[in-house]
Amino acid sequence: xxxxxxxxxxxxxxxxxxxxxxxxxxxxxxxxxxxxKYDPNAIDLPNKYQNPSLEHWLGTDNLGRDTLTRLVxxxxxxxxxxxxxxxxxxxxxxILGVVAGYYGGWIxxxxxxxxxxxxxxxxxxLAIAVVAVLGPGIPNTMxxxxxxxxxxxxxxxxxxVISLKNTEFIQASxxxxxxxxxxxxxxxxxxxxxxxxxxxxxSLGTAILTASSLSFLGLGVQPPNxxxxxxxxxxxxxxxxxxxxxxxxxxxxxxVVLSFSLVGDGLRDALDPKLKNS
Amino acid sequence: xSNVILEVKDLKMHFPIKIKNKGFxxxxxxxxxxxxxxxxxKEGETLGLVGESGCGKSTTGKMIVRLLKxxxxxxxxxxxDIFKVTxxxxxxxxxxxxxxxxxxYSSLDPRFSVGSTISEPMIVHKIADRKTIxxxxxxxxxxxxxxxxxxxxxxxxxxxxxxxxxxxxxxLALNPSLVVCDEPxxxxxxxxxxxxxNLMQELQKKYNLTYLFIxxxxxxxxxxxxxxxVMYLGKIVEIxxxxxxxxxxxxxxxxxxxxxxxxxxxxxxxxxxxxxxDVPSPVDPPSGCRFHTRCKDVMxxxxxxxxxxxxxxxxxxxxxxxxxxxx
Numbered sequence: 001x002x003x004x005x006x007x008x009x010x011x012x013x014x015x016x017x018x019x020x021x022x023x024x025x026x027x028x029x030x031x032x033x034x035x036x037k038y039d040p041n042a043i044d045l046p047n048k049y050q051n052p053s054l055e056h057w058l059g060t061d062n063l064g065r066d067t068l069t070r071l072v073x074x075x076x077x078x079x080x081x082x083x084x085x086x087x088x089x090x091x092x093x094x095i096l097g098v099v100a101g102y103y104g105g106w107i108x109x110x111x112x113x114x115x116x117x118x119x120x121x122x123x124x125x126l127a128i129a130v131v132a133v134l135g136p137g138i139p140n141t142m143x144x145x146x147x148x149x150x151x152x153x154x155x156x157x158x159x160x161v162i163s164l165k166n167t168e169f170i171q172a173s174x175x176x177x178x179x180x181x182x183x184x185x186x187x188x189x190x191x192x193x194x195x196x197x198x199x200x201x202x203s204l205g206t207a208i209l210t211a212s213s214l215s216f217l218g219l220g221v222q223p224p225n226x227x228x229x230x231x232x233x234x235x236x237x238x239x240x241x242x243x244x245x246x247x248x249x250x251x252x253x254x255x256v257v258l259s260f261s262l263v264g265d266g267l268r269d270a271l272d273p274k275l276k277n278s
Numbered sequence: 279x280s281n282v283i284l285e286v287k288d289l290k291m292h293f294p295i296k297i298k299n300k301g302f303x304x305x306x307x308x309x310x311x312x313x314x315x316x317x318x319x320k321e322g323e324t325l326g327l328v329g330e331s332g333c334g335k336s337t338t339g340k341m342i343v344r345l346l347k348x349x350x351x352x353x354x355x356x357x358x359d360i361f362k363v364t365x366x367x368x369x370x371x372x373x374x375x376x377x378x379x380x381x382x383y384s385s386l387d388p389r390f391s392v393g394s395t396i397s398e399p400m401i402v403h404k405i406a407d408r409k410t411i412x413x414x415x416x417x418x419x420x421x422x423x424x425x426x427x428x429x430x431x432x433x434x435x436x437x438x439x440x441x442x443x444x445x446x447x448x449x450l451a452l453n454p455s456l457v458v459c460d461e462p463x464x465x466x467x468x469x470x471x472x473x474x475x476n477l478m479q480e481l482q483k484k485y486n487l488t489y490l491f492i493x494x495x496x497x498x499x500x501x502x503x504x505x506x507x508v509m510y511l512g513k514i515v516e517i518x519x520x521x522x523x524x525x526x527x528x529x530x531x532x533x534x535x536x537x538x539x540x541x542x543x544x545x546x547x548x549x550x551x552x553x554x555x556d557v558p559s560p561v562d563p564p565s566g567c568r569f570h571t572r573c574k575d576v577m578x579x580x581x582x583x584x585x586x587x588x589x590x591x592x593x594x595x596x597x598x599x600x601x602x603x604x605x
Binding site: 167168169171172173174175176177178179182186187190191 | 385388390403
């Protein structure tokens with residue numbers, strides 16, 4: 001069955017390319033820093049605002065730091081932040097969604113209203129609000145992103161669980177005396193996993209974008225840590241002289257977000273052929 | 279006479295629905311899916327429960343396996359009320375009463391292999407260690423005519439008939455005494471129906487099972503059942519032994535149903551008693567006898583008074599005013 005999924009995934013060339021790009025970024029984040037000869041935070045004022053050269057492939061920024069090195073280190077921060085926060089957010093979202101969908105009644109009403117409440121705020125605004133309360137920094141940015149990805153997952157899972165709850169195989173499991181926990185863990189979650197994976201992949205792109213936006217606004221990752229959004233923010237002032245300093249992180253963000261989107265679409269078609277064309 | 283295994287007493291199941299009136303107030307109404315039925319099932323027999331769709335057959339079956347809690351009335355299994363037992367006794371009851379579902383495509387978890395589907399009940403009840411459970415699962419698979427090589431295969435690799443065999447094996451995994459069969463063959467091809475029915479009869483002999491066989495297919499019911507109960511709009515209108523019911527139907531509804539069975543011979547011309555109109559809504563069932571809107575023998579009393587169950591002879595019970603007068 002898994003080989004079939006992979007076959008269907010491969011059929012969509014754009015998703016395959018997206019997957020390869022993500023793979024390259026992940027490898028870069030893992031082993032790239034070992035290959036860089038510069039320290040990402042080493043200030044080299046005489047060589048500031050340089051355009052690309054053999055010494056500095058992507059030039060240097062306002063403090064003479066090598067842009068390529070910072071980009072490679074930044075991939076680490078961006079990918080790690082988005083993966084961790086989306087996983088935490090999805091985990092909480094799945095629990096809330098399953099509980100709301102499975103038990104229904106007032107529990108569902110409370111959780112659903114809470115979810116509606118969060119959804120009423122635009123995503124970035126909510127993330128800014130969370131950071132404003134907790135203060136800037138990597139862990140708090142992750143908390144903000146996790147928090148705002150909860151409602152989407154919770155709502156998705158709740159819907160899936162409600163439709164699953166009344167299927168005959170769940171009823172059959174009830175008749176043989178399975179506990180609620182057993183039904184949820186062995187029957188309901190595995191049957192929603194495909195959708196959850198798709199949602200996680202699609203959220204990863206959004207999460208990177210949100211993290212970058214927060215850093216761009218100065219609320220996320222703090223200097224001197226290399227982060228794409230923060231790099232973009234710093235390079236914005238010198239965009240006329242050394243456009244490469246802003247272009248490089250901008251292109252990186254665009255590529256990763258786009259790739260996650262493409263992979264998510266591909267996974268949706270591959271894991272759930274029924275959803276296609278709908 | 280053999281022992282009574284299950285006794286259903288004045289069972290009612292009313293589902294609340296909201297009907298929007300003009301303005302803000304919504305009036306609460308009830309769908310009377312099952313509205314006061316009583317019957318008994320004797321050990322080792324097969325009781326057929328027939329009726330049109332929407333008459334409450336499946337609801338009754340689901341109450342017997344405790345998927346639904348009745349609004350009123352009680353179900354006694356070997357003398358014990360199944361909705362009042364708790365703890366260990368309730369667990370025991372799960373083992374005793376099992377169900378085979380109608381649709382073999384939705385009754386199996388697509389992510390569970392055949393082996394894990396059949397062994398799940400035994401694992402839940404921890405009846406043995408893993409190795410014994412696997413052995414027993416393979417035995418069960420042989421019993422229902424599945425090859426043991428299928429143990430690790432998934433439901434989507436199987437045909438409807440084979441899937442239903444998995445469903446049967448799962449129901450038998452805990453050695454139940456009573457099996458509720460909720461239209462177990464109506465989703466299958468006719469050629470496969472016969473196979474599954476024969477399998478069920480073989481298993482009944484082998485494991486000394488009692489069946490409650492829910493169906494709308496009278497030919498199937500005639501083939502497999504010992505006694506038959508006919509339901510109409512949440513009520514049982516007639517119960518009798520199979521032959522008695524087919525040879526000597528009393529209730530006008532039963533007569534109409536029987537005349538509607540197709541005869542596989544184009545030469546035979548049958549005079550059919552066509553029922554006119556539709557089944558009335560179970561939200562506002564007709565007054566008096568529920569069948570009076572469609573009955574060709576309708577009398578004045580039918581519209582006013584609900585007929586009582588009348589025992590004619592040797593277990594033949596009918597609820598109709600036609601016979602109250604005579605007796």
